[in-house]
Amino acid sequence: MGAVVSSILYFYRVNAVTLNQASAVASAQHGVDRMVRTIREAAFASDGAYPVVSLADNQFAFYADVDSDPFVEKVRYYLNGNTIVEGIVDATGDPPAYTGAETTSVVSDYVRNTAESLIMFTYFDEEGAQITNYANIADVRFVTVNIVVDVDTGKLPEPFYIRSSAAMRNLSGQ
Numbered sequence: 001m002g003a004v005v006s007s008i009l010y011f012y013r014v015n016a017v018t019l020n021q022a023s024a025v026a027s028a029q030h031g032v033d034r035m036v037r038t039i040r041e042a043a044f045a046s047d048g049a050y051p052v053v054s055l056a057d058n059q060f061a062f063y064a065d066v067d068s069d070p071f072v073e074k075v076r077y078y079l080n081g082n083t084i085v086e087g088i089v090d091a092t093g094d095p096p097a098y099t100g101a102e103t104t105s106v107v108s109d110y111v112r113n114t115a116e117s118l119i120m121f122t123y124f125d126e127e128g129a130q131i132t133n134y135a136n137i138a139d140v141r142f143v144t145v146n147i148v149v150d151v152d153t154g155k156l157p158e159p160f161y162i163r164s165s166a167a168m169r170n171l172s173g174q
Contacts, residue, residue, distance in 0.1 A: 017157075020151045021160070025149050025160045027108060032164050033164070035084075035086075035107060038066055039064070040167065041169065042169075043063055046091040046096035050137065055140065057120065059079070059120075060076070061075065071096055076088075076102070079113060082109065082112060084111055088104075090103075113147055118146055118148055123139075142167050143168070148161055
């Protein structure tokens, strides 16, 4: 019995970084999937504002209904150090306004985009051309999300790259 317990403890001690990396990658993939689903559902705000609020290399703000209530929320995904954060502002009042405090939650940890010089968001217009002037929010039709996950940069396994994309369905034909 003691040999079995020792073997299990040895396995976890030797493979701790690999197991942590696998867990971080699974969490990041789930987070990116959720981000992409939300981006696909971008919609005009409850106050009538255009669906896209702002663009940046490591931040994207837009409107989408994330909780199936009667109002559309303001959603912001951004990189804060090595963490991807989702910020939500609910529409309140009549007429609706987005003046409340932003509620934040962690989408993914151990994100190494800054260290790898990789931007998180890339934006494209309806012709498939990359948007480089981030003031052109009305041109965005397609967004790619790129992240690098690495629990311990000094040890194996190597960083894991996750890439996904979303066409903004409610903007097609606009």
